[in-house]
Amino acid sequence: MRVRRVLRVYLGVCVGDQPEGTTSTGALVRRAVDGDAAAWDGLLARYSALVWAVVHSYRLPPHDAQDAAQTVWCALAERLSRLRDPERVGAWLAAAAHNECRRQLRTGRRTAPYAPETLDLTDHRSPESVHLAGEGVRAVRRALDGIGLPDRLVAMLYLDYPELGPDRIAEMAGVARAELAAIRRRAFRRLRRLLREQTEPVGRHRVPDRAAQRRDRR
Amino acid sequence: MSPDDQPDENERFVADLRGGTPLLGPAPDSVRAAARAAYAMRRPEALLAAVREDSAHRPPPGLRDAALDPGLRFLTFEAGDWTIRLEITAHDDLRDITGRVSPAGCPDVEIRHPRGRHREPVDRTGAFVARDIDRGPLSLLLRPPGGRPVTTDWIAI
Missing domain, CATH: 1.10.10 (Arc Repressor Mutant, subunit A)
Known part of the structure; x- marks a missing residue:
């Protein structure tokens, strides 16, 4: 049973039209709180690119950007069971990401914005x-x-x-x-x-x- | 009204830009790795000490912005009767932490970061030192003898 559920979560979050893809965010949070690591991965699949987009928009140096995104997710892991509204975890992540990036901007020792062109991505399409x-x-x-x-x-x-x-x-x-x-x-x-x-x-x-x-x- | 203001013109422009290579790729693997590590380390039964003061957000009263060494940061966490004060010094990609836990009485403090955790002894006055900690996310865990554990919020150091 558990294996099937885990598999469904993986498929669900990767393939939009699978039933699990529409699993409510609140349900994923509650399952992650109960120790279901696949549900935590489901939250990562649903939100990690969005959190990264928020962080990336601040044009921090790569190391600072990674520190910020990592810290947001670590903070959520510890706060997960204490969230007032599990359904609104996306808003929580966004607010935490904005907050951390503003702090990084304030304390960063750099003087010029980082050129994001070098922060490129892996692309699996043909050359x-x-x-x-x-x-x-x-x-x-x-x-x-x-x-x-x-x-x-x-x-x-x-x-x-x-x-x-x-x-x-x-x-x-x-x-x-x-x-x-x-x-x-x-x-x-x-x-x-x-x-x-x-x-x-x-x-x-x-x-x-x-x-x-x-x-x-x- | 110029053509730029026509909503449909803008929509056509947006539609033209869409659909090719994404502007931004997925989050780096290090982010997912840190998230998984923190999930495995979470302590839902612990009392969570939130950040009350952070010189990176607001310099301590009496200290002007310019007077604060950019490599130095002061933080205070609070939960119930617990107060944890940290002084963090940056040198390159490493951090030194001098801390004080109040009330005293914990024999040690666990330093948690995505790549692992270790303990540092806490003295009778509640003071502890942790040197050469990697930059990145950090959280502390206290296990008072006979009491409920206390963990701090994760912060980026």
Whole structure:
């Protein structure tokens, strides 16, 4: 029985349309509290990339970023049985990640933001498709560097995790739900402009787009 | 209203950007490893001492920001009648910890981090020292003789 349940959890969290994929977060937390390590892995599968996205958006040096993400998960492990609302563990993780990153920013001895381009990811696709897709993705990553928080994180979550929906995106980005639409609009407007500027020939004299600058300040 | 403000224009732009390589990959393996290690070490029966003061968030009263050595950090944890004070010194990727547990009476303190744990003796006044601890997540565990264990929140040192 236990083996089957463990297997279901693994399949469930990896494959979205498996019944376990829809297991409520609260149920996963309660099972992890009861010592079910597969449920803890289920929470990791569900949230580790999102927590990493939050941490990554702060552009900390790699070591600081890993310390922050590790600490958030360690803290959750110890707090798990003491959570007031197990269903809202995602909000708890997001708040803890924002908090830890702000502390790292405050105490970090570095002076310039870390260039995240070197913090690249493993990719299991063919070299050709990576090459084809690569320039576009690199350009978007570069453009994301040019916009501040929380806009950068909101845009990134909408691009990588559209299925989350606005409530959870607001939760992960640490912004008020009522302000999300405006932040999203502003973020993608800036992203579009930065991408446009990247592709324009260097050295050409451009008339500053004053209307756009005014809109951005809003 | 410029074309940029048209919602459908923005939606088309967003749709164009989506669907290829993810902008960000999964969390590093070290994060999952730390999460699993902390899960295996958790002590749900213990009293959890939360951070009450942290010079990294707020410098101690009377000390201006500039007066605080960036390599030095003061922390206070509290739970019930327990107070645990830490002074953490950074040197490269290692940390030295000088601590005091109050009330005194625990023979030792367990230093917990994702790669393992070890004990350091606590003296009669409640003081202890732990040297050359790896940077990263840290938590302490106290086992008062005959009493309920006390664990601190995990912090990044």
